[in-house]
Amino acid sequence: MKQAAQFLVFSTMMAVAVACGSKQNNQPPQAAPPVSVNIDTVQQAPALYYDQYPATINALNQVDIHAQVSGYITGIYFKDGQHVTKGQRLYSIDQQKYAGDYNQAIANLNVSKANLVKAQKNADRYLELDKNDAIAKQTVDNALADLEAAKMSVEAAKASAAAVETNLRYSNIYAPFSGVIGISQVKLGSAVSPGTTVLNTISAENSLAVDFAVDEKAIPRFVKLQQEGGAVADSIFTIALPDGSIYDKPGKIVLLDRAVDPQTGTIRARLEFTNPEGVLKPGMTCNVRIKSFNKSAILIPTKAITEQMGEYFVYVVGDSNKALQTKIVPGMQIMEKTVVKDGLKAGEKIITDGVQKVRSGSVVKPAPDSAQAH
Numbered sequence: 001m002k003q004a005a006q007f008l009v010f011s012t013m014m015a016v017a018v019a020c021g022s023k024q025n026n027q028p029p030q031a032a033p034p035v036s037v038n039i040d041t042v043q044q045a046p047a048l049y050y051d052q053y054p055a056t057i058n059a060l061n062q063v064d065i066h067a068q069v070s071g072y073i074t075g076i077y078f079k080d081g082q083h084v085t086k087g088q089r090l091y092s093i094d095q096q097k098y099a100g101d102y103n104q105a106i107a108n109l110n111v112s113k114a115n116l117v118k119a120q121k122n123a124d125r126y127l128e129l130d131k132n133d134a135i136a137k138q139t140v141d142n143a144l145a146d147l148e149a150a151k152m153s154v155e156a157a158k159a160s161a162a163a164v165e166t167n168l169r170y171s172n173i174y175a176p177f178s179g180v181i182g183i184s185q186v187k188l189g190s191a192v193s194p195g196t197t198v199l200n201t202i203s204a205e206n207s208l209a210v211d212f213a214v215d216e217k218a219i220p221r222f223v224k225l226q227q228e229g230g231a232v233a234d235s236i237f238t239i240a241l242p243d244g245s246i247y248d249k250p251g252k253i254v255l256l257d258r259a260v261d262p263q264t265g266t267i268r269a270r271l272e273f274t275n276p277e278g279v280l281k282p283g284m285t286c287n288v289r290i291k292s293f294n295k296s297a298i299l300i301p302t303k304a305i306t307e308q309m310g311e312y313f314v315y316v317v318g319d320s321n322k323a324l325q326t327k328i329v330p331g332m333q334i335m336e337k338t339v340v341k342d343g344l345k346a347g348e349k350i351i352t353d354g355v356q357k358v359r360s361g362s363v364v365k366p367a368p369d370s371a372q373a374h
Contacts, residue, residue, distance in 0.1 A: 222256055327343055
C-alpha cells in the first residue's frame with residue numbers, strides 16, 4: 001500500500017510537470033524588437049552627370065593587304081608601323097615570269113595585227129576584182145572570212161596581253177589609301193599565293209570610330225542627339241581611356257545601327273573622334289561618357305543601396321514602419337549620392353544606416369528627425 005501511494009504521488013507530480021511544460025510551449029514567441037535605423041526622404045534635385053558605356057575603338061577605314069599573284073617577295077618598301085600614303089609601293093613579287101609572259105603576249109598581239117593587215121589587203125584586192133567579175137566568188141568569200149578571223153585573233157591577243165599585264169601590275173602592291181601600316185606578316189623571299197596570304201593591314205587613324213551598345217529604351221535620346229549634330233561646343237561625348245584619363249577631344253555621333261539585336265535588346269551606336277596625335281589605336285577599350293543634365297533627378301545616398309547578384313535594392317519604410325526591399329535601377333554616382341533611374345519616387349522614405357540589420361517586412365525604429373537631418 002505504501003509503495004502504491006508513493007507511485008500515485010510520483011505520477012501526479014509528473015502530470016503536473018508535463019501540463020506546465022505544455023502550457024509554456026504554447027505561448028506565442030515574443031516579437032523581435034524594432035531595429036534602430038536612420039532614414040532619408042527621397043527628393044528631386046538638378047543633377048549634372050555622365051552616363052557611361054563600355055566601348056571599343058575601331059578604324060573607320062581598315063583593309064587587309066593580300067597578294068593577287070603567286071610568287072616570292074622580292075621587295076619590302078616601308079618600315080613596320082610607319083605612315084604610308086595612297087599609291088605608295090609596299091611590296092614587290094618576283095616579276096620575271098610575269099614580265100616574260102607579258103613580252104610573249106605583246107609579240108603574239110603584233111603577229112595578229114600583221115595578219116590582220118595582210119587579210120585586209122587581200123580582202124580589198126579581191127573585192128575590187130569582184131566588181132569586174134574577174135575573180136571567183138568563192139575566193140572573195142574566203143578572203144572576207146579570213147579578214148574576220150584576223151580581226152578576232154587581234155581581239156583575243158589584246159585580251160591575253162591585258163590579262164598578263166594585270167598579273168605583271170599586281171606583282172607590285174601599293175597602298176590603297178593613306179594610313180598606318182602594321183607589322184609585315186611576310187619576309188623577303190616568302191612565298192605568297194593570291195587571296196590566301198595576308199601580307200599586312202593598313203588602317204586610317206586620323207579619325208577613329210568608338211562603338212558601344214545602347215539599350216533600346218535609350219534609342220529616342222540618341223536619335224535626337226544625332227539629329228542635333230552630336231557634340232558641338234559643350235563636349236556631350238567624351239571617352240575615358242584605359243588608364244582612367246579623359247581624351248581631350250570631343251566626339252560626335254555618326255550612326256545608329258539599322259536594327260536592334262533581339263537577343264540583347266540593344267542597338268550599336270558609333271561615335272567618331274579625331275586622332276591627330278595617334279593616341280587612339282584600333283582595338284582599344286574605353287568608356288563612352290555622355291553628359292546628361294536632369295532638372296529633377298532622383299538622388300539618394302549611395303550607402304542606402306545594397307547589391308544582390310547583380311541587382312540593386314533599397315529599403316523603403318512604409319506603413320507601421322515596416323521596411324520593404326525595393327529594386328531600383330541606379331545611374332551615375334555623384335559625390336556621395338547616386339542617381340536612381342527607376343524604382344523610387346520623391347517623398348518616399350528609405351533606410352540609409354543600419355541596412356545590414358534589416359530584412360524585408362521587419363519593423364524599424366527611425367532615429368528622431370533622421371529624415372530631416374539628411
